Amino acid sequence: MTVVRIGAAPEAYEATGLYFDGDTAIGDLARVTVDEAVRALKIARIGAPPLHWPLDALRLLPDQGGGDLVILHRRDDPVARLILDDALLLERLPDVRRPAPLVNRGRLAAWALAAVASVALIVFVLVPALANQMANFIPPEGERALGAATLEQIRGALDETGMGQPVAFCETPQGRAALETIRSRLAPGLPAGQEISVHVLDHEMINAFVLPGGYVVFFRGLLQAAESPEEVAAVFAHELGHVVSRDPTRHALRSAGSIGVLGLLFGDFAGGALVLLLAEQLIEASYSREAEAAADAFARDLLLDTGIPPAALGSFFDRLRSTYGEAEGFLAHFTSHPALSERILAAETDLPPGFAARPVLGDAEWRALQTICN
Amino acid sequence: MPETSAWEKASPGAGGPALATPAAAQDAPSHTEDWPPRGSYASPSPPDSLAIDFVGRRRAVFWLALKTGCLTVLTLGLYRFWMKTRLRRWYWSATRPGGTPLEYVGDPYEKLLGFLIAVVILAFYIGVVNLALMFVSFSLFQQNYAAYALSFLGVIPLWFYARYRARRYVLARTRWRGVRFGMAPGAWGYVWRAMMHWTITLLSLGLLWPRMTFWLEKYRTDRTYFGNARLTQGGRWTMLYRATWPLLAALLLGGLGSALALGAGRGEGYTLILAAWGLAAYGYVYYRVETTRLLANHKSAMGLALTARPRPFRILMITVLGTLATALVLALPLGLLGFGVALVQFAQTEVMQEFGELGALLAALPRPLLVALGVALYFAIFLLWATFTHAWVTMPTWRHYATTLTIHNSAALSRVSQRARDEFQEAEGFAEALDLGASI
Numbered sequence: 001m002t003v004v005r006i007g008a009a010p011e012a013y014e015a016t017g018l019y020f021d022g023d024t025a026i027g028d029l030a031r032v033t034v035d036e037a038v039r040a041l042k043i044a045r046i047g048a049p050p051l052h053w054p055l056d057a058l059r060l061l062p063d064q065g066g067g068d069l070v071i072l073h074r075r076d077d078p079v080a081r082l083i084l085d086d087a088l089l090l091e092r093l094p095d096v097r098r099p100a101p102l103v104n105r106g107r108l109a110a111w112a113l114a115a116v117a118s119v120a121l122i123v124f125v126l127v128p129a130l131a132n133q134m135a136n137f138i139p140p141e142g143e144r145a146l147g148a149a150t151l152e153q154i155r156g157a158l159d160e161t162g163m164g165q166p167v168a169f170c171e172t173p174q175g176r177a178a179l180e181t182i183r184s185r186l187a188p189g190l191p192a193g194q195e196i197s198v199h200v201l202d203h204e205m206i207n208a209f210v211l212p213g214g215y216v217v218f219f220r221g222l223l224q225a226a227e228s229p230e231e232v233a234a235v236f237a238h239e240l241g242h243v244v245s246r247d248p249t250r251h252a253l254r255s256a257g258s259i260g261v262l263g264l265l266f267g268d269f270a271g272g273a274l275v276l277l278l279a280e281q282l283i284e285a286s287y288s289r290e291a292e293a294a295a296d297a298f299a300r301d302l303l304l305d306t307g308i309p310p311a312a313l314g315s316f317f318d319r320l321r322s323t324y325g326e327a328e329g330f331l332a333h334f335t336s337h338p339a340l341s342e343r344i345l346a347a348e349t350d351l352p353p354g355f356a357a358r359p360v361l362g363d364a365e366w367r368a369l370q371t372i373c374n
Numbered sequence: 375m376p377e378t379s380a381w382e383k384a385s386p387g388a389g390g391p392a393l394a395t396p397a398a399a400q401d402a403p404s405h406t407e408d409w410p411p412r413g414s415y416a417s418p419s420p421p422d423s424l425a426i427d428f429v430g431r432r433r434a435v436f437w438l439a440l441k442t443g444c445l446t447v448l449t450l451g452l453y454r455f456w457m458k459t460r461l462r463r464w465y466w467s468a469t470r471p472g473g474t475p476l477e478y479v480g481d482p483y484e485k486l487l488g489f490l491i492a493v494v495i496l497a498f499y500i501g502v503v504n505l506a507l508m509f510v511s512f513s514l515f516q517q518n519y520a521a522y523a524l525s526f527l528g529v530i531p532l533w534f535y536a537r538y539r540a541r542r543y544v545l546a547r548t549r550w551r552g553v554r555f556g557m558a559p560g561a562w563g564y565v566w567r568a569m570m571h572w573t574i575t576l577l578s579l580g581l582l583w584p585r586m587t588f589w590l591e592k593y594r595t596d597r598t599y600f601g602n603a604r605l606t607q608g609g610r611w612t613m614l615y616r617a618t619w620p621l622l623a624a625l626l627l628g629g630l631g632s633a634l635a636l637g638a639g640r641g642e643g644y645t646l647i648l649a650a651w652g653l654a655a656y657g658y659v660y661y662r663v664e665t666t667r668l669l670a671n672h673k674s675a676m677g678l679a680l681t682a683r684p685r686p687f688r689i690l691m692i693t694v695l696g697t698l699a700t701a702l703v704l705a706l707p708l709g710l711l712g713f714g715v716a717l718v719q720f721a722q723t724e725v726m727q728e729f730g731e732l733g734a735l736l737a738a739l740p741r742p743l744l745v746a747l748g749v750a751l752y753f754a755i756f757l758l759w760a761t762f763t764h765a766w767v768t769m770p771t772w773r774h775y776a777t778t779l780t781i782h783n784s785a786a787l788s789r790v791s792q793r794a795r796d797e798f799q800e801a802e803g804f805a806e807a808l809d810l811g812a813s814i
Contacts, residue, residue: 018410018474020552025601025790027415027474027551061477063438063460065468066429069475079792081552083474085409108487115490119497127501134509142509145516253505 013092015084019043019051022079032084034092041072041089043082053082058093059100075100131253135246143249144195144213150252151199151211158203170200170220175372178365182233185360186240189302194243198236202373206320208235210242212249220373226316229361229369234313237302241295307358309351411473413784414551421472423681424781428773430468436765438464443757455485455806461764462544469776471550472784480547480801488543488801492536496804503528531565536804538564538594545598546796556793558597567593584614584665591669600675601790609672617664620657624650659693660686670779677786683778689771696766704758711751 012033019030028045035042040052053074061071061081070084090096138146155166179198190196196214204221211217216239218232226232242248296313303310361369413421442457459482466478504525511521542557549555571586588611595607628650635643663686670682 016410018414020474022552023792025551025553025787027410029410029415061463061467063463063467064475065434065464065466066470066475067434068429069467071467071475071477078479078795079549079552079554081477083410105483108483112487112490115487115494118494119490122494122497122501127505130502130505134505137513138509139513141516142512142514146508146512149517253509 013089015086015089017043018083019045020081020083022077022081027083030082032082032089034089041082055093056095058096059098060090060093060096062097072096073100128250128254132250134253135249138212138249138253140193140195140213144215146249146252147211147213147215151215151217154211154217155201158201168202170202170373172368172372172374174365174368175200178229178361178369179372181365182229182236182360185306185308186233186237186302189237189305190240191244196240196243200372208239210239210248212246212252214243215248216240216243223370223372225320226370227319228312229359229366230308230312231316232369233308233360234299234303234310234316237299237308238295238313240302241298242291244298245291245294247291247295304352304355307356308360309357408473411470413472414474416788420785420787422783422785424472424784426776426779426781427470427473428468428776429470430464430769430773432765432769435461435464435769436761439761439764440757443761447753447757452486455482455489458482459485465769465772466548469772471779471781474551477549478547479549480543485801485803485806488803489806490803492803492806499528499532531569532804534565534568535561536802540802540805541594542796543798543802546798550600551787552792553601553790554793554795556599556796557594558599560593560597564590564593583661584618585611587611587665588614588669591665595669595673599793600678601793603676603678603786603790605673605675607669607673609668613668613672614665617661617668618657620653620660622657624653624657627653656686656690659690662686663689666775676789677783679782681780681782682775683780684775685778688774692770692774693767696763696770699766700759700762703762704755708751708755708758711754 015032017030017032019028021028028048031044033042033044034040034055035052038052039055041055041058043051043053045051053072057075058072059075061073064071068085070087070090072082072084072089073080152166158167159165179200183196183198187196194214196216198216198218200218200220200223203219205219206221206225208216208218208222216236218235222235223232226235299313300310303313413424438461439457442453442460445453446457459478459480462478462480466476469476504521507521507524511517511519511524514520538561542559542561545555545557568590571590575583575586588607588609592607595605598605627646631643631646631648631650633643634640634646663684667682667684670680673680
């Protein structure tokens with residue numbers, strides 16, 4: 001017999017394969033040939049009629065170990081398999097590496113979308129709503145305990161030595177006394193029974209924050225950046241505004257609810273990094289614009305009542321802006337503070353008639369406060 | 375002239391299919407001696423036992439793990455469902471009972487969906503239930519340990535639930551010779567049994583540990599199927615006590631050492647205590663491997679039986695040496711990289727201005743770049759660790775367990791037929807969300 005080749009007709013292909021029909025666990029020896037006329041793979045078996053698998057419906061199982069076997073299946077048949085021990089056939093099968101989805105991915109996508117929406121609902125609606133309610137009902141002792149626990153977490157998170165050493169409190173006796181002077185000066189403006197503890201952390205960040213239960217915390221950086229005790233008192237008054245409105249309690253409860261959920265979403269790789277990032281955000285305490293405006297308004301009234309010019313708040317923020325710009329470096333991503341300028345406008349009000357400013361601290365006391373960390 | 379293929383041996387009359395001549399099908403040489411593997415197709419005298427080959431190479435799994443791991447990092451973890459699927463396909467297909475590979479047909483999309491479903495439920499749990507627990511804990515006890523404890527207790531049942539569901543999913547997506555494995559539903563039954571057995575084990579100070587090992591494995595095995603063949607776990611729980619001797623010896627040695635060190639004040643006591651800890655580590659591995667072996671030897675399905683011969687010392691050495699090698703390989707480059715990052719961090723301080731141009735250059739590096747470098751380093755450690763342990767721990771362990779297992783009475787396979795697909799859209803979402811995924 002003579003084989004006449006015309007054009008680029010491929011050579012005849014023949015191989016011995018092992019066929020599994022997807023029903024029994026015993027395979028069939030198969031003689032596998034390519035029928036170019038009908039573009040099909042002919043699988044001849046003993047004692048069964050031959051099968052014809054269209055060449056363009058053949059798919060290859062991916063990621064196979066060993067690399068010696070080629071396992072083929074029909075795109076529309078989830079179970080039957082043909083195993084060959086050489087890869088010669090593959091070059092004749094252009095579609096063999098295309099995907100052959102087993103499951104309906106459209107439906108999967110719909111479910112996935114619904115799942116993501118539910119998580120968003122829990123994190124952004126349910127948890128905040130619940131936290132707001134709980135903040136109204138938590139007893140004062142519970143609130144203080146929550147604040148104390150959060151303060152410890154923050155001190156640990158700010159550690160820069162990498163040794164797990166919490167950031168130190170600054171407490172020279174003279175510095176503490178000066179701080180106490182400011183505290184008692186502002187105390188009359190607080191609701192009865194509201195406890196206030198004030199701390200200074202030995203850290204260069206120019207910031208101050210409040211925690212549940214009346215914990216007001218200054219960073220060393222802020223005390224050093226301030227040019228007068230009035231400016232520190234003004235920031236103090238602003239933070240007290242948050243204490244009175246219980247913003248930090250809502251905030252702490254809310255983050256307690258959502259940090260874990262977000263950590264969950266990102267598996268072991270990114271999860272750890274994410275939780276660290278969120279701890280940082282906790283310090284930056286991003287309250288809503290309304291909450292900030294309310295705290296500014298509270299601070300203005302409190303300062304006027306206690307004989308401190310409210311413009312100190314404005315001048316301090318103004319100087320911070322000219323030194324550091326509207327947003328302070330990349331930390332700005334985490335701060336949703338309203339643009340400083342708005343707050344300055346809110347603080348620069350006309351003084352009421354009969355207002356007499358009294359100094360907050362003497363020179364020696366002010367020096368003691370600025371060097372409280374030494 | 376081409377060599378005779380198995381097909382031609384089976385059908386000597388060239389042309390259309392004919393009935394096999396048994397003698398020819400078995401004895402004549404073929405162009406690949408072992409293709410198709412004996413016992414994988416019908417033959418009047420099938421081999422009695424089927425050995426399990428493992429054909430995967432370290433290099434292959436290393437590159438696959440590295441490639442998919444990089445993609446996982448680049449996609450913020452999203453690709454990990456694809457990574458896991460691809461690695462499983464690789465491991466499964468390299469494992470060949472009787473020469474025919476296992477097949478893993480799990481789909482990454484269903485894993486992603488299952489994970490999202492689990493996240494919704496866990497988000498509710500973590501977000502709302504934990505918040506409520508914390509509120510109650512702070513309100514009533516002024517601290518949060520009560521909340522942590524209760525929250526942890528609440529996760530325990532979920533943990534067992536996730537383990538059972540994950541096993542069911544993996545079995546439902548595993549095939550051999552085109553026939554599906556499967557596991558009957560029963561996760562909640564597993565949860566309460568597991569909790570009960572753990573309580574009994576803890577109350578008995580660990581003396582009834584083998585009892586738990588046996589009954590939990592029996593619960594899982596008796597619900598496992600290969601096609602229509604149901605597996606049965608035979609044997610008795612007391613047979614597992616022989617796997618505890620190194621642990622008991624460690625206890626004895628530790629007791630003796632303590633008595634010498636504390637009672638008689640002799641220095642040799644501390645040496646004995648140290649030796650006891652080493653023996654206990656071996657004892658733990660020995661217990662795990664030996665119980666697996668004993669339990670496997672008492673499993674059967676429709677007349678099929680198993681013989682397992684894994685060696686505890688080998689498994690211990692693979693784990694210890696593989697982990698050590700990984701740590702050594704990672705320590706050098708990452709140490710250097712870490713030192714570099716630390717140097718640049720240090721350069722940001724004013725001290726470096728003294729070091730002239732280089733100092734000034736380093737000091738000028740933007741902080742976000744440094745943060746990015748630090749984050750990249752953090753991911754690189756995770757990625758390389760996972761990749762190297764695949765090549766040096768997971769794969770060799772898997773290979774040892776596979777190649778020391780033999781299937782007996784393979785003629786019974788002719789009675790096995792297919793089972794229906796277990797749709798199971800939740801996949802192994804809970805195990806993934808709770809980080810029980812282990813390595814493979």
